Amino acid sequence: MNPPNCAQALAAAQTLGLERLDAQLLLLHALGKPGDARAWLLAHDTDILQDRAAEDFRAMCLRRAAGEPVAYIVGHKEFFGLTLQVDARVLIPRPDTETLADWSLERLGASGMPPVPAVLDLGTGSGAIALAIAHSLQTEGRQAKVVAVDASADALEVARGNASRLGLALDFIQSHWLEKVSGHFHLIVSNPPYIASADPHLEALAYEPLSALAAGTDGLDDIRDIVRQAPGHLLSGGWLLLEHGYDQAEAVCALLAQAGFAQVQSRLDLAGIARCSGGLWVGA
CATH class of the missing domain: 3.40.50.150 (Vaccinia Virus protein VP39)
Structure with a gap:
């Protein structure tokens, strides 16, 4: 099976029941991008994910679908302008x-x-x-x-x-x-x-x-x-x-x-x- 592009990966996440914002944050994390780079995803929706990124994203989506908070999955949360590890x-x-x-x-x-x-x-x-x-x-x-x-x-x-x-x-x-x-x-x-x-x-x-x-x-x-x-x-x-x-x-x-x-x-x-x-x- 060929790796998905960004748009396809996000669509697959939504079939698992993920909110679009959660899926975007997880995909950015899998790609090594900051959480405020959602505009980047829109501009690169046809980019093909590397195998490792696709696997990591799928694993994170399954964790989120099971109820685990996004902050725990990505390991950090913004608060008062600070990035805190959680x-x-x-x-x-x-x-x-x-x-x-x-x-x-x-x-x-x-x-x-x-x-x-x-x-x-x-x-x-x-x-x-x-x-x-x-x-x-x-x-x-x-x-x-x-x-x-x-x-x-x-x-x-x-x-x-x-x-x-x-x-x-x-x-x-x-x-x-x-x-x-x-x-x-x-x-x-x-x-x-x-x-x-x-x-x-x-x-x-x-x-x-x-x-x-x-x-x-x-x-x-x-x-x-x-x-x-x-x-x-x-x-x-x-x-x-x-x-x-x-x-x-x-x-x-x-x-x-x-x-x-x-x-x-x-x-x-x-x-x-x-x-x-x-x-x-x-x-x-």
């Missing part, structure tokens, strides 16, 4: 989480913040939020002491690798939330697990680590722990910012207010959903 040890960074990174940078740029603020990212996973903050501040000519925490040694290995590839200096701590963290911070930020343990949506996320997704019967167990522990590690005037589920803003804001946080508020993602909530710690 695999099944960490949650895949979502565009929605850029709302949390944006808000974090806004708080760090507000008046009253010191020249070198101390930032803590809880449940760092691939390091996405911590690295986005550190890179953005560095680009602005600013510095920060950024500490990334995760309970998983495997996740921290991924995050360290990403930090090294990006040339960013972060500190890493293996800890269940703040249990092994010392010191005080101007900003604590977290995208913790927030899906209810019986939520049917978890089935579609079976390839990603369950410990990074589910948090008790209502999805708020980990957020409760963070809100309870954070005041002991926040400087007066520091902020706690949390990502949460699409329908959890009211509950999370109530937890923050009950814990003594001021200026409790939420932020909308690009879809207009209250995706993050946070508050100011003014001291006990």
Whole structure:
């Protein structure tokens, strides 16, 4: 059987049930092209694939058809303008989480913040939020002491690798939330697990680590722990910012207010959903 051209390979992928965008990204990866080169495919749709590229593409398509996320197959994901290496040890960074990174940078740029603020990212996973903050501040000519925490040694290995590839200096701590963290911070930020343990949506996320997704019967167990522990590690005037589920803003804001946080508020993602909530710690 003769190797297909690009157009034929994409058509074959769609017969397996792949979305066209997924098929294009996988084909670009098989061809050694960057993920933003989709226009190249349109201009080379009659190019014949070499045998190895055709075999690799077919194998990747079968993995995607079985439900494995594209990011795990190609080994990387874009987040906040950074290319992060990801695999099944960490949650895949979502565009929605850029709302949390944006808000974090806004708080760090507000008046009253010191020249070198101390930032803590809880449940760092691939390091996405911590690295986005550190890179953005560095680009602005600013510095920060950024500490990334995760309970998983495997996740921290991924995050360290990403930090090294990006040339960013972060500190890493293996800890269940703040249990092994010392010191005080101007900003604590977290995208913790927030899906209810019986939520049917978890089935579609079976390839990603369950410990990074589910948090008790209502999805708020980990957020409760963070809100309870954070005041002991926040400087007066520091902020706690949390990502949460699409329908959890009211509950999370109530937890923050009950814990003594001021200026409790939420932020909308690009879809207009209250995706993050946070508050100011003014001291006990």
